[in-house]
Amino acid sequence: xxxxxxxxxxxxxxxxxxxxxVAAQTKGLNTVVLSLVPVKRSHSxxxxxxMQASLGNSKMSQGDNEDLHFADTxxxxxxxxxxxxxxxxxxTAPKAIRELAGWGVPWTRVREGSREAVIxxxxxxxxxxxxxxxxxxxxxxxxxxKWRTCYTADATGHTMLFGVANEAxxxxxxxxxxxxxxxxxxxxxxxxxxxxxxxxxxxxxAYVAKGTCIATGGYGRVFKQTTNAVICEGIGAAIALExxxxxxxxxxxxxxxxxxxxxSGILLTEGCxxxxxxxxxxxxxxxxxxxxxEKKELxxxxxxxxxxxxxxxxxxxxxxxxxxxxxxxxxxxxxxHIEKNLRDVQEICQIFNGIDPADxxxxxxxxxxxxxxxxxxxxxxxxxxxxxxxxGLFACGEASCWDMHGFNRLGGNSVSxxxxxxxxxxxxxxxYCLANDISxxxxxVQKALDAQxxxxxxxxxxxxxxxxxxxxxxxxxLMDSNVGIFRDGPKLTAAVEELEELLKKTKQITVKSKExxxxxxxxxxxxxxxxxxxALCVAKGGRERTESRGxxxxxxxxxxxxxxxxxxxxxxxxxxxxxxxxxxxxxxxxMAMEMPPAFRGxxxxxxxxxxxxSAKRQAEVDEITExxxxxxxxxxxVQAALMNYDLPMNYKDKNERVGVK
Amino acid sequence: xxxxxGREITISVLKFNPRSAVSKPHFVDYKLEETPGMTLFIAxxxxxxxxxxxxxxxxxxxxGICGSCGMVVNGKPALGCRTLIANYPEGKLExxxxxxxxxxxxxxxxxxxxxxxxxVRVESWIHTNEVVDIAKLEEKVDPDIADETFELDRCIxxxxxxxxxxxxxxxxxxxxxxxxxxxxxxxxxxHDNRTAEDFYELVGDDDGIFGCMSLLACEDHCPKHLPLQxxxxxxxxxxxxLR
Numbered sequence: 001x002x003x004x005x006x007x008x009x010x011x012x013x014x015x016x017x018x019x020x021x022v023a024a025q026t027k028g029l030n031t032v033v034l035s036l037v038p039v040k041r042s043h044s045x046x047x048x049x050x051m052q053a054s055l056g057n058s059k060m061s062q063g064d065n066e067d068l069h070f071a072d073t074x075x076x077x078x079x080x081x082x083x084x085x086x087x088x089x090x091x092t093a094p095k096a097i098r099e100l101a102g103w104g105v106p107w108t109r110v111r112e113g114s115r116e117a118v119i120x121x122x123x124x125x126x127x128x129x130x131x132x133x134x135x136x137x138x139x140x141x142x143x144x145x146k147w148r149t150c151y152t153a154d155a156t157g158h159t160m161l162f163g164v165a166n167e168a169x170x171x172x173x174x175x176x177x178x179x180x181x182x183x184x185x186x187x188x189x190x191x192x193x194x195x196x197x198x199x200x201x202x203x204x205x206a207y208v209a210k211g212t213c214i215a216t217g218g219y220g221r222v223f224k225q226t227t228n229a230v231i232c233e234g235i236g237a238a239i240a241l242e243x244x245x246x247x248x249x250x251x252x253x254x255x256x257x258x259x260x261x262x263x264s265g266i267l268l269t270e271g272c273x274x275x276x277x278x279x280x281x282x283x284x285x286x287x288x289x290x291x292x293x294e295k296k297e298l299x300x301x302x303x304x305x306x307x308x309x310x311x312x313x314x315x316x317x318x319x320x321x322x323x324x325x326x327x328x329x330x331x332x333x334x335x336x337h338i339e340k341n342l343r344d345v346q347e348i349c350q351i352f353n354g355i356d357p358a359d360x361x362x363x364x365x366x367x368x369x370x371x372x373x374x375x376x377x378x379x380x381x382x383x384x385x386x387x388x389x390x391x392g393l394f395a396c397g398e399a400s401c402w403d404m405h406g407f408n409r410l411g412g413n414s415v416s417x418x419x420x421x422x423x424x425x426x427x428x429x430x431x432y433c434l435a436n437d438i439s440x441x442x443x444x445v446q447k448a449l450d451a452q453x454x455x456x457x458x459x460x461x462x463x464x465x466x467x468x469x470x471x472x473x474x475x476x477x478l479m480d481s482n483v484g485i486f487r488d489g490p491k492l493t494a495a496v497e498e499l500e501e502l503l504k505k506t507k508q509i510t511v512k513s514k515e516x517x518x519x520x521x522x523x524x525x526x527x528x529x530x531x532x533x534x535a536l537c538v539a540k541g542g543r544e545r546t547e548s549r550g551x552x553x554x555x556x557x558x559x560x561x562x563x564x565x566x567x568x569x570x571x572x573x574x575x576x577x578x579x580x581x582x583x584x585x586x587x588x589x590x591m592a593m594e595m596p597p598a599f600r601g602x603x604x605x606x607x608x609x610x611x612x613x614s615a616k617r618q619a620e621v622d623e624i625t626e627x628x629x630x631x632x633x634x635x636x637x638v639q640a641a642l643m644n645y646d647l648p649m650n651y652k653d654k655n656e657r658v659g660v661k
Numbered sequence: 662x663x664x665x666x667g668r669e670i671t672i673s674v675l676k677f678n679p680r681s682a683v684s685k686p687h688f689v690d691y692k693l694e695e696t697p698g699m700t701l702f703i704a705x706x707x708x709x710x711x712x713x714x715x716x717x718x719x720x721x722x723x724x725g726i727c728g729s730c731g732m733v734v735n736g737k738p739a740l741g742c743r744t745l746i747a748n749y750p751e752g753k754l755e756x757x758x759x760x761x762x763x764x765x766x767x768x769x770x771x772x773x774x775x776x777x778x779x780x781v782r783v784e785s786w787i788h789t790n791e792v793v794d795i796a797k798l799e800e801k802v803d804p805d806i807a808d809e810t811f812e813l814d815r816c817i818x819x820x821x822x823x824x825x826x827x828x829x830x831x832x833x834x835x836x837x838x839x840x841x842x843x844x845x846x847x848x849x850x851x852h853d854n855r856t857a858e859d860f861y862e863l864v865g866d867d868d869g870i871f872g873c874m875s876l877l878a879c880e881d882h883c884p885k886h887l888p889l890q891x892x893x894x895x896x897x898x899x900x901x902x903l904r
Contacts, residue, residue, distance in 0.1 A: 133804075178771075517680055518765070
């Protein structure tokens, strides 16, 4: 048996995993990162538009601070998020971006003087002051009070990923790619590492570590139409689920992005609309102001996606061989702006659709349609990133639910979360590894490895008539049709039942090649059952949640129901022979919130079933705030009185801003 | 959904598993129907799901961003995900793994290991002794310099430049256009304190800047259109002046 020992094991080599690994390595821990692919090819690279951090440097972001970023994040989450975590995040985000600048990320900078911008389809002049020339600039994104999204043109994730990956190489983090964790080693309620398959040789090996941190990203590929890379299959969440102990949180909370291009599903960044691009229907009419007069195209993503589908249902979609779509028009921004700031978008339109989006008029419009984009749900953890149930197991980034996004994530908050969580959770994770020694019998490790070895042999021995690729495709199409943007009880029930059947069918296949290495069908055969378990968590969680909150929209329960559903869904898989997850709930404590539940600002009022405590806590918050402000206390003191929170390192220090004492 | 029946295309793939005792390199022809907007990503996924579940290849983002899917298409290295079948009027595509990298199987090659070694060799990270207080304002950077650094930071390490490179064929340890571009990138970055002399130590030899024969297939094939020719010439002039 091949056993690798290390202090800290990180599974997943995207931005969150790499940043957490740097945190562990720099605290003196022998740290190993395992990745399915060369780490610089991780899906983090696909984040285009930018990273939210309230620097407040440029004209349109002046006056921004942590409080505004916090309020936007909580509202965006439809009050589903953990407000402690949101506070931890907004205070660390400016530090994360400044750290990355020092690591060489070439953030686009403020240029003094006047420039033309398109705001609400009108040309507007913005003039930047000389004293901010050369500081990091920001653009507009949906659902934010200020222009807060910092960027490097439209390749932000790429430059960030290279910056962090290079830093990890500098610190000699032991990065091993083409390695797939297929189960966790655990005994009692403690995690000891993972059983890992080498994707080149097919060999199984054990990694034993004091602490294990999963940062494997989201589960978008359980859907057919998704912007996610092909590796985003939720396997990290699945192996945590399969321990039978660790829980997943809010798996039904899935985001659909308004503007992937049709039919390939490749994302056109929110920066398109942030920079002034607009949505048009079959008649060329700009329809978003009809539905959302205030925020228009820059309402929250869940809102824009629903409005687009609603408009198509009203007969205003553009017909195509791939079904109806909507037009995205960025030609109004002008060729110069597009070729500088939206160059990848232009290339994608040219290469995959033969359209130059800088061409004026209808010729330059790109066909778009909402598709799966982001997984708010994930491995449920405490604010420190450690599993609530399985000691020594941590999770960060999209793979986790610590829970920063609740039921809808703001654009620009995900790539920001990756590095921020990597910093915060990476440090808590490192401290855990420093403080906890482990002892585990090698027999236990051998047993965990043998179980996977036997399982792979079993798969190769199946002699059934089903086809694993067909099962996977059916799951993906079913998730699109029944667990998508608009959900209802009958569709969700049908989805749960059929997914359960599909899970059973995964044992009735035949894998044609019997090789243990270089056998893509074998890989599908052990991954798809894991994906189906994740899909079942999404569908069943969605069926049980009889309300509409954020991206979870029930046509049979249109209201947000704070009285009954201000809680977090926890799914677990206690017995390997189960064919459905077990669901429990975790209440959110309104009386501990800094910002009690209220109207989110979209659509009609009166769509909330209020919780009794919301008004009570609001009165309390108002009273404390008023009293302290009258006593001359500053915003930090007021905040601390309302909801205190912890951060490691110096991350709680005040963030310096231009012109603010 | 209805569309006209597409033409029949033939995709011929060089298959070989170097880890197998019995496998020998051989071409396999796959015939399939072209669909509108079909790329090599779509075609190869179709082949794996319907014709040959044993076919190995690498895709991640399928959008030309991650650099995973470099392969030789009708004799030229290109990103598979960005290769549109419609651009091949004869309807025949011959695919081979890119040379210069370790073959894993079929079209799958080990670019990650090569690129990590390259990154370590040119010390592809910021060198500075300054300790930054991240709670304070960031260092100012001239917006033009930031944009210029970004231009070169757009490299996705796909390896197409290395597979295109004549020098790499003659000198196995050549750092490649990607490595020289990386040096040029850090040379511009004001956060990096290295001097020209430091860079000379890294690439001032025939396996580095003085090995390039300026054949420029790297720039011809670079999917990100990086200005490799200019940057390599600039770096060579700068470093040759030191000796």
